[in-house]
Amino acid sequence: xxQNKEQINFETIxxxxxxxxxxxxxxxxxxxxxxxxxGQWAPTPSxxxxxxxIVIQEAKQFGALKTLSPGFPGEATTAITVCSDQRxxxxxxxxxxxxxxxxxxxxxxxxxxxxxHSLNLGSCAVASFSEAGIKxxxxxxxxxxxxxLVALGFPNERPIAPQRxxxxxxxxxxxxxxx
Amino acid sequence: MEKGELxxxxxxxxxxxEKLKDEPKDYGPLRLLEVLSQLATLxxxxxxxxxxxxxxxxxxxxxxxxxxxxxxFYDFLTQLVIRFVKEAKKR
Numbered sequence: 001x002x003q004n005k006e007q008i009n010f011e012t013i014x015x016x017x018x019x020x021x022x023x024x025x026x027x028x029x030x031x032x033x034x035x036x037x038x039g040q041w042a043p044t045p046s047x048x049x050x051x052x053x054i055v056i057q058e059a060k061q062f063g064a065l066k067t068l069s070p071g072f073p074g075e076a077t078t079a080i081t082v083c084s085d086q087r088x089x090x091x092x093x094x095x096x097x098x099x100x101x102x103x104x105x106x107x108x109x110x111x112x113x114x115x116x117h118s119l120n121l122g123s124c125a126v127a128s129f130s131e132a133g134i135k136x137x138x139x140x141x142x143x144x145x146x147x148x149l150v151a152l153g154f155p156n157e158r159p160i161a162p163q164r165x166x167x168x169x170x171x172x173x174x175x176x177x178x179x
Numbered sequence: 180m181e182k183g184e185l186x187x188x189x190x191x192x193x194x195x196x197e198k199l200k201d202e203p204k205d206y207g208p209l210r211l212l213e214v215l216s217q218l219a220t221l222x223x224x225x226x227x228x229x230x231x232x233x234x235x236x237x238x239x240x241x242x243x244x245x246x247x248x249x250x251x252f253y254d255f256l257t258q259l260v261i262r263f264v265k266e267a268k269k270r
Contacts, residue, residue, distance in 0.1 A: 020243065067190035070198055070210050128202060130194040162247055 019122030020073040022153030038115035039108040050088040071128025076151035122155030
């Protein structure tokens with residue numbers, strides 16, 4: 001049983017690709033709730049849970065978001081703007097820096113991408129967007145920082161896996177070694 | 180062309196200009212290809228232009244090379260310009 005679980009998890013991790021071509025089929029609310037919940041179960045420093053998710057599907061709002069997000073795959077049908085609430089960060093002390101907020105959001109997004117893949121959805125994490133433009137569009141208060149967008153939809157492509165470096169080139173044991 | 184389409188492209192260009200200063204250099208050609216694709220899509224429809232229609236299709240097929248094979252991506256950019264020059268001579 002444990003071996004099977006490991007195999008399934010590893011396949012999900014290795015098979016997930018950034019999808020840039022989608023069909024026009026809409027993502028259901030039920031699927032979105034699973035993806036959001038997966039994000040919520042990511043590691044979070046001191047359980048601060050600063051993340052805020054804003055789901056965008058309505059045509060006009062979605063169209064505006066795409067024009068402000070040069071890296072957003074045009075055919076996706078849903079966007080989740082993943083933000084960090086700096087008010088929550090501040091409540092947990094000065095050491096929780098903006099870098100920590102970005103790390104927290106990144107871990108949540110990875111969970112969301114993997115859940116999307118498990119549901120046979122395509123996804124793509126997007127960092128290329130106008131922060132000022134998105135804040136204006138989504139009417140974000142000053143303390144809510146947009147950090148990543150997640151594009152979602154039903155995939156219309158199966159990209160081949162890009163090469164990864166050999167593990168031995170990026171791993172050393174006990175102390176750093178130049179390879 | 181609908182009124183909003185050109186406006187959307189202008190917004191995209193403005194957002195790209197703001198963001199590109201902090202992004203990897205290959206994102207520049209990628210964003211220009213996207214704008215080319217959007218304008219060519221409008222042109223293909225407005226003027227029933229088959230050349231532009233083919234360009235849109237080609238960009239769609241090849242822009243992903245930026246992630247997988249940078250040299251092939253640069254070659255594509257060069258070939259695309261040559262295609263435009265050859266087409267311009269016919270017009």
